[in-house]
Amino acid sequence: MARRTKAEAEATREALLEAAEEVFFEKGVARTSLEQIARHAGMTRGAVYWHFHNKADLFRAMLDRVRMPFEALVAETGASHPSPLETVRLGFQQSLLRMEQPRHRRVLAILIHRCEFFGDIDPCAVQAEMAGECLDALEGYFGEAQRLGLLKEGIATETATRLMQAIISGIFHDWLRDPDAYSIHERGMALINAQLALISRDETDTSR
Amino acid sequence: MARRTKAEAEATREALLEAAEEVFFEKGVARTSLEQIARHAGMTRGAVYWHFHNKADLFRAMLDRVRMPFEALVAETGASHPSPLETVRLGFQQSLLRMEQPRHRRVLAILIHRCEFFGDIDPCAVQAEMAGECLDALEGYFGEAQRLGLLKEGIATETATRLMQAIISGIFHDWLRDPDAYSIHERGMALINAQLALISRDETDTSR
DNA sequence: ACATTTGCATACATACGTGAATGTAAAAAA
DNA sequence: TTTTTTACATTCACGTATGTATGCAAATGT
Numbered sequence: 001m002a003r004r005t006k007a008e009a010e011a012t013r014e015a016l017l018e019a020a021e022e023v024f025f026e027k028g029v030a031r032t033s034l035e036q037i038a039r040h041a042g043m044t045r046g047a048v049y050w051h052f053h054n055k056a057d058l059f060r061a062m063l064d065r066v067r068m069p070f071e072a073l074v075a076e077t078g079a080s081h082p083s084p085l086e087t088v089r090l091g092f093q094q095s096l097l098r099m100e101q102p103r104h105r106r107v108l109a110i111l112i113h114r115c116e117f118f119g120d121i122d123p124c125a126v127q128a129e130m131a132g133e134c135l136d137a138l139e140g141y142f143g144e145a146q147r148l149g150l151l152k153e154g155i156a157t158e159t160a161t162r163l164m165q166a167i168i169s170g171i172f173h174d175w176l177r178d179p180d181a182y183s184i185h186e187r188g189m190a191l192i193n194a195q196l197a198l199i200s201r202d203e204t205d206t207s208r
Numbered sequence: 209m210a211r212r213t214k215a216e217a218e219a220t221r222e223a224l225l226e227a228a229e230e231v232f233f234e235k236g237v238a239r240t241s242l243e244q245i246a247r248h249a250g251m252t253r254g255a256v257y258w259h260f261h262n263k264a265d266l267f268r269a270m271l272d273r274v275r276m277p278f279e280a281l282v283a284e285t286g287a288s289h290p291s292p293l294e295t296v297r298l299g300f301q302q303s304l305l306r307m308e309q310p311r312h313r314r315v316l317a318i319l320i321h322r323c324e325f326f327g328d329i330d331p332c333a334v335q336a337e338m339a340g341e342c343l344d345a346l347e348g349y350f351g352e353a354q355r356l357g358l359l360k361e362g363i364a365t366e367t368a369t370r371l372m373q374a375i376i377s378g379i380f381h382d383w384l385r386d387p388d389a390y391s392i393h394e395r396g397m398a399l400i401n402a403q404l405a406l407i408s409r410d411e412t413d414t415s416r
Numbered sequence: 417a418c419a420t421t422t423g424c425a426t427a428c429a430t431a432c433g434t435g436a437a438t439g440t441a442a443a444a445a446a
Numbered sequence: 447t448t449t450t451t452t453a454c455a456t457t458c459a460c461g462t463a464t465g466t467a468t469g470c471a472a473a474t475g476t
Contacts, residue, residue, distance in 0.1 A: 003444095004453060030238030030324055045434090045456095046453085046454050046455045046456075049435075049454095054435085055434090113332050114324045115324055117236055124321050155402070162395075163402060166374070170378030173378070174339060174377055191370055194371060198406045211471060212472085213473065243463075243464095255424055259423090
């Protein structure tokens with residue numbers, strides 16, 4: 001084959017990443033060879049080794065296409081809201097909506113269920129980073145809620161934070177085991193609303 | 209080497225499983241060969257293929273040593289308790305205590321973070337089975353709690369069940385990312401108690 | 417006591433995946 | 447236009463994992 005133009009080259013790079021997502025999702029990361037990815041994209045391994053240094057590099061590039069910090073999601077919701085609890089609600093709503101997009105769904109499923117650490121990449125660390133980021137944000141919002149007197153009396157900020165973090169994490173993992181079974185956005189928001197109602201001082205506003 | 213007696217053979221089988229746990233935990237399932245496992249146990253691959261049909265079979269045998277259904281854990285707590293909420297508390301207490309045992313910790317870590325589906329084995333299905341079992345039990349206990357009027361008014365049985373299930377799942381996954389960081393029994397029971405207090409009609413008894 | 421089976425170790429055949437080296441034709445630079 | 451990169455394709459050398467076949471001495475059955 002002949003050489004491609006710059007735009008075409010970028011297109012094949014995207015095609016390789018797309019192919020990687022699909023084959024990784026179907027067969028797991030360890031069981032797929034670079035040859036299989038290349039063939040799935042209509043290329044050869046030569047193309048893979050040209051655009052990426054090795055399998056770990058390709059994997060990392062795949063992850064980089066879908067990373068989304070929690071704060072960015074909050075910012076994405078637009079206007080700033082008076083209640084930090086409402087901010088949390090909207091942030092997670094954005095987050096859960098994102099997860100239902102096919103690309104994000106696939107990559108997250110790969111990260112959680114279809115890869116183990118290999119080379120110099122540790123998916124566990126990636127998960128820990130995402131979780132920590134989320135926890136920090138939650139801590140901030142719930143801390144402010146506490147100062148504003150929005151939380152039910154007798155419940156510590158830390159407890160409320162950790163409970164919500166665990167709920168999110170649990171919903172996320174349970175859903176990812178079978179993403180086609182139900183909508184994480186629907187069921188997730190129902191649970192988050194319920195929990196927010198449980199920990200709010202005035203239960204009528206957030207209970208939906 | 210010479211042939212071993214029946215007891216010795218059973219001992220090497222256990223040794224192989226022990227070695228599998230250790231090497232799987234250190235390097236991940238996909239990246240460890242049967243040769244490595246055998247050498248780690250002081251044997252050769254011949255022993256592995258004698259006791260197990262292949263890697264998937266060995267993996268399954270390893271899992272079978274630590275499986276423990278939720279109902280069995282509840283039964284293990286001894287006397288039956290009047291309140292279904294208290295039963296849930298005690299069941300999870302047993303469960304979390306088990307998880308802190310080195311063997312269980314290691315195998316669970318392997319199942320969640322150090323393997324992807326391979327051959328005819330799907331760790332995701334194993335997880336789903338465990339989660340489903342737990343969910344069914346919870347549904348039963350919370351259903352009875354609802355009938356007994358133990359739950360706070362305005363909260364549906366299904367909501368309470370799913371919230372608790374998500375919390376357990378979340379605690380579990382978060383802890384497994386770094387089991388040495390803290391005690392899942394301590395932190396987990398704190399959260400479970402807090403949540404039980406939140407959903408109980410009379411908040412003074414379960415809030416500790 | 418002898419035959420048989422068991423519990424492995426060893427050897428072999430096969431397949432596959434990687435990474436690097438090399439080839440090459442067209443695009444981009446000069 | 448000529449030269450130089452670029453964007454891959456092809457080939458090769460190497461290591462490594464798997465499954466099976468075979469060997470063998472001691473334990474076990476008779």
